[in-house]
Amino acid sequence: MLIKCNQWSFKFGLALFAAVLATPALTAPRTPTQDAAVIERLPFRAGDTRAKALAEMRANVLKAPDDAAASVTLAQAYFNLALALGDPRYVGYADAIVARFGSKMTPDLLITRGMLQQYRHDFAGALTDFAAAKSMDPDLAIAHAWRGAIYLVEAKYSNASQECAALLQMQRAVLYGGCTGLLQAYTGQLADGYATLQQALSTTRDDDRRRWLLTRLGEVAAWKGQTAKAERHYRDAVALGQDDGYLLAAWADFLLDNQRPAEVAKLLASWEASDGLLLRLAEAEALLKLPAAAAHIQALDDRFAAAKLRGDTTHRAEEARFQLRLRNNPALSLQVAMDNYQVQKEPRDVRILLESALAAKSAEGAKPALDWLQTSRFEDAHLQSLAKQISQLPLSSKKSESKS
Amino acid sequence: MMRFVLLMVLLLCQPSAWAHKASDSFLVVDAKGMAITAQWDIALRDIDFALGLDSNGDAEITWGELRARQNDLSAWALSRLDIARGGACSLAVSSLQVDDHTDGGYAVLHITGNCPAATGDLGLQYRLLFELDNLHRGLLRLNLDGVTHTTVLSPSSGLVQFSAEKVSRWKQFTKYLEEGVWHIWIGFDHILFLLSLLLPAVLVVSMRRWRGVDNFGVALREVLWVVTSFTAAHSITLSLAALGLVSLPSRLVESAIALSVVLAAANNIWPVVEHKRWLVAFGFGLIHGFGFASVLAELGLPADALVLSLLGFNAGVEVGQMAIVAVFLPLAFLLRHTRFYLRGVFLVGSWLIMLVALVWLIERVFDLKLLGF
Numbered sequence: 001m002l003i004k005c006n007q008w009s010f011k012f013g014l015a016l017f018a019a020v021l022a023t024p025a026l027t028a029p030r031t032p033t034q035d036a037a038v039i040e041r042l043p044f045r046a047g048d049t050r051a052k053a054l055a056e057m058r059a060n061v062l063k064a065p066d067d068a069a070a071s072v073t074l075a076q077a078y079f080n081l082a083l084a085l086g087d088p089r090y091v092g093y094a095d096a097i098v099a100r101f102g103s104k105m106t107p108d109l110l111i112t113r114g115m116l117q118q119y120r121h122d123f124a125g126a127l128t129d130f131a132a133a134k135s136m137d138p139d140l141a142i143a144h145a146w147r148g149a150i151y152l153v154e155a156k157y158s159n160a161s162q163e164c165a166a167l168l169q170m171q172r173a174v175l176y177g178g179c180t181g182l183l184q185a186y187t188g189q190l191a192d193g194y195a196t197l198q199q200a201l202s203t204t205r206d207d208d209r210r211r212w213l214l215t216r217l218g219e220v221a222a223w224k225g226q227t228a229k230a231e232r233h234y235r236d237a238v239a240l241g242q243d244d245g246y247l248l249a250a251w252a253d254f255l256l257d258n259q260r261p262a263e264v265a266k267l268l269a270s271w272e273a274s275d276g277l278l279l280r281l282a283e284a285e286a287l288l289k290l291p292a293a294a295a296h297i298q299a300l301d302d303r304f305a306a307a308k309l310r311g312d313t314t315h316r317a318e319e320a321r322f323q324l325r326l327r328n329n330p331a332l333s334l335q336v337a338m339d340n341y342q343v344q345k346e347p348r349d350v351r352i353l354l355e356s357a358l359a360a361k362s363a364e365g366a367k368p369a370l371d372w373l374q375t376s377r378f379e380d381a382h383l384q385s386l387a388k389q390i391s392q393l394p395l396s397s398k399k400s401e402s403k404s
Numbered sequence: 405m406m407r408f409v410l411l412m413v414l415l416l417c418q419p420s421a422w423a424h425k426a427s428d429s430f431l432v433v434d435a436k437g438m439a440i441t442a443q444w445d446i447a448l449r450d451i452d453f454a455l456g457l458d459s460n461g462d463a464e465i466t467w468g469e470l471r472a473r474q475n476d477l478s479a480w481a482l483s484r485l486d487i488a489r490g491g492a493c494s495l496a497v498s499s500l501q502v503d504d505h506t507d508g509g510y511a512v513l514h515i516t517g518n519c520p521a522a523t524g525d526l527g528l529q530y531r532l533l534f535e536l537d538n539l540h541r542g543l544l545r546l547n548l549d550g551v552t553h554t555t556v557l558s559p560s561s562g563l564v565q566f567s568a569e570k571v572s573r574w575k576q577f578t579k580y581l582e583e584g585v586w587h588i589w590i591g592f593d594h595i596l597f598l599l600s601l602l603l604p605a606v607l608v609v610s611m612r613r614w615r616g617v618d619n620f621g622v623a624l625r626e627v628l629w630v631v632t633s634f635t636a637a638h639s640i641t642l643s644l645a646a647l648g649l650v651s652l653p654s655r656l657v658e659s660a661i662a663l664s665v666v667l668a669a670a671n672n673i674w675p676v677v678e679h680k681r682w683l684v685a686f687g688f689g690l691i692h693g694f695g696f697a698s699v700l701a702e703l704g705l706p707a708d709a710l711v712l713s714l715l716g717f718n719a720g721v722e723v724g725q726m727a728i729v730a731v732f733l734p735l736a737f738l739l740r741h742t743r744f745y746l747r748g749v750f751l752v753g754s755w756l757i758m759l760v761a762l763v764w765l766i767e768r769v770f771d772l773k774l775l776g777f
Contacts, residue, residue: 096534
């Protein structure tokens with residue numbers, strides 16, 4: 001008994017020690033003893049090409065604060081950095097630049113503000129800004145493309161279809177292909193969607209567009225169960241160079257789905273700073289039983305807590321996945337996944353909702369996702385199998401009810 | 405397991421593990437009457453973006469680089485924070501430190517200030533970084549006369565008003581009640597003094613020897629007299645000191661408290677006062693009251709609910725004492741005839757208490773540190 005108690009208190013002490021270490025919020029302010037002590041590392045050196053380019057754009061804005069074009073250039077550069085590095089501070093910088101213009105908005109400023117709003121999941125605000133931009137400049141194809149993308153996320157497919165049609169009318173083949181290809185893929189026409197995206201890819205030489213189309217082709221191929229094809233698309237996209245958080249996440253998910261966690265651990269080793277990528281890295285490390293998993297899981301916990309403190313809910317899809325796969329907490333995961341589904345209704349949002357509901361044995365919680373599967377006729381075999389498992393749930397959930 | 409802990413330490417210390425998150429500052433403001441103290445944690449990345457800290461352009465910010473810009477930093481930060489209570493409060497940065505949050509290194513500004521009024525609403529206007537980063541938020545925790553408010557400050561809600569009226573009197577009372585209980589619980593000298601007086605409560609002296617009392621009523625009456633007179637006495641001096649009417653040097657008070665414990669314990673071993681122990685409790689209780697007052701001074705008394713808080717604290721001390729009595733008295737009464745109680749608990753206990761208190765007395769008189777508590 002005595003030994004048991006000692007063991008217990010030892011474990012408790014150790015756990016407490018670990019908890020104290022792992023909670024940065026608990027550290028006390030300190031006074032460094034040496035001037036040379038490094039207290040922070042910045043994203044890049046002042047002499048780096050990226051930093052130089054940014055400094056030049058910033059100088060242009062300072063020189064002509066009322067010049068909308070200079071401000072749009074800088075804001076877009078910040079936004080691209082945010083997407084590449086997964087660092088939301090740059091979204092805030094871009095937003096502040098745009099906000100300076102108040103109500104004196106140009107179409108380009110409106111497009112930029114809309115992009116920033118959709119990044120923060122303010123889809124209604126973004127749709128309004130894109131519509132306003134389009135009404136000021138009817139030739140602005142990008143406004144249709146963005147509106148189409150938002151409607152796809154919201155699962156409003158007839159609205160999305162109208163935006164795609166507008167792009168066709170404006171003879172913007174690549175934008176039209178991207179819009180329609182995804183619409184087809186999401187609505188029960190995976191093969192057609194794949195062909196449309198492939199067609200769009202063949203008509204563009206722009207690396208950014210090619211990377212995006214290749215990534216989406218990889219996703220569609222994976223849904224079709226064509227693993228080798230999907231892998232080739234992802235590898236082609238990565239080979240184009242340039243950091244892209246969305247691509248890395250999709251490629252990592254593909255590898256995880258195919259039981260290749262070791263490659264994920266290698267791919268994302270230096271991407272801990274991005275929450276979404278750290279989640280995938282931690283999943284891979286947990287599967288590989290690497291000691292680093294514990295620290296990364298703790299770090300994610302801290303980051304979700306920090307986001308909650310400021311009222312940030314943009315990472316709910318990731319948080320649900322974290323609670324389900326790394327914290328083994330299906331009840332909480334289901335709740336977060338349901339909240340997320342209120343806002344985002346893409347296949348990955350449907351998937352985490354189904355997985356959480358299955359783990360929590362709640363057919364009721366899965367209902368919105370099951371409804372989506374039925375109306376959209378989405379063809380992914382994995383989601384169909386999840387739905388089938390859930391359809392067999394009521395029996396088991398009744399059983400557990402009668403037990404309690 | 406140990407390796408795992410070590411690994412965690414290593415990983416947490418790696419700066420590359422810092423997260424990307426939107427910019428926040430952490431502002432903790434404590435407003436007590438006219439006095440303001442605050443701690444403001446601002447991300448070094450944000451300061452660098454606004455003021456440029458990396459003077460040698462090596463993408464590393466050192467303590468020296470931050471210190472060199474301390475005046476700029478203070479002026480910049482304070483120009484973006486206004487606090488008002490009966491007019492604008494003056495704010496100044498008293499010291500600079502650093503800390504780490506989930507997304508990297510932070511400068512920690514310690515701020516002190518003074519407001520024109522000691523009561524009434526408190527207004528706060530925050531506009532740090534808003535012109536540079538529209539997603540920046542200030543996470544505010546405000547302690548206004550003992551009541552905590554939290555809020556997130558954004559460009560659209562940078563100006564906030566906190567009503568001092570909302571302070572719940574009951575909450576304030578219970579808060580000080582809790583503090584009173586707590587300080588009896590952690591105040592070893594008070595507990596030992598009380599125990600010295602309680603130990604003989606279940607005994608009477610006959611023919612220069614202690615023996616157990618016959619009935620519980622006698623013991624209970626004795627205890628109630630002792631505890632109540634102790635409370636009455638320390639309430640008087642505590643109130644006098646807290647209201648600023650009397651003030652004694654703390655070393656004198658602390659020494660006198662130690663002496664009171666020595667004398668109370670010694671009286672059990674060599675009885676001088678056998679009856680009317682309540683008088684002893686009252687007399688020494690006056691001294692203990694000054695001891696509580698120093699605790700209360702550290703806690704701070706809200707100007708607008710001074711009497712209520714005092715009452716709460718006194719009631720808390722009484723509740724704490726009664727809890728000790730409730731545990732001690734039935735046990736002591738049961739055991740009062742046994743050799744274990746008479747020799748072991750009463751005599752040896754009193755000796756031990758006297759010795760500990762003697763050490764305290766020496767420590768406090770000569771300002772030494774001998775015991776760990």
